[in-house]
Amino acid sequence: MSQISKIAIINKSAPYGCSNGQESLDMAMAMSNFAQDVSVFFIEDGVLQLLASQNAATIDAKGYSKTFPALEFYDIENIYVCQQSLQQRGISSEQLCIPVTLIEFEDLGDLLASQQHVMSF
Template sequence: MLSQSTKIAIINKSAPYGSSNGQESLDMALAMSNFAQDVSLFFIEDGVLQLLDTQQPAVINAKAYHKTFKALEFYDIENIYVCKQSLAQRGIDSSQLCIAATLIETTELSGLLASQQQVMCF
C-alpha cells in the first residue's frame, strides 16, 4: 500500500536573526520533504526578510542560512508564497529575493492555508 503525503504549510513570520525560527523552519521543511511530505512555505510579515539576497549575517556573527533556500528546488519544494503587502510595507521589491516565489495578496492566504492538512508557524 502506498502512503499518501500530507500537505504541510510552514508559515514564516519572524525576521531572520534574533531568534532561531527562520533556520528551524527551513530545517523542518527540508526534513519533511525527505519524508515525501508536500511542503508549502509562506513568508509573511517580518518573515519576508529571510529571503533578502543582500543579507550580511557575518556582521553579527550569524550563519548565512538564507543561501540554503536555493536548495529547496532539489527537495521538490516548489510552493513558495510571499505576501505582497509585507514586501511593500518593508520597501522590498521581489527582485531582491534570493529565490523565485509566488507573490500573493493577504486575502489569498487563508484560502491557500485552508487547502493544507497541517499548519506550522515560526
C-alpha cells in the first residue's frame, strides 16, 4: 500500500511563452490520480494563469485556462493565490476563473513547510 504524500506545486510563470503552466496543471491532476494530497500555489506572474478573461487564440497559442475548473473533480481543493501578486498586477479575486484561497506572501513559507514535496514551475 502506498503512502499519501503532501505535494505542493508552485506556479510562478505567466500563462504563455512557455509550457510551465500547462505542465504544472497536468502534474497536479496526475498526482491526484495517484491519490496524493496536492496543493497548488500561484505567485508572481503565475496568478495570470487564473484570469477568466483569457483568449489564447489571439496570440495563436493553446489555451488551458478552461481546464482549471476540473481541479475540483480531481479533489484538488487547496488552491492558494498570493494576495500581493494579485495587487501588484491590478487583479481582483473576482477576475479569476476558479475559487481560491487568498494568502499573504509571508504565509507562503509556513504553508510550504507543511508539504513533503515542492515543485516549482
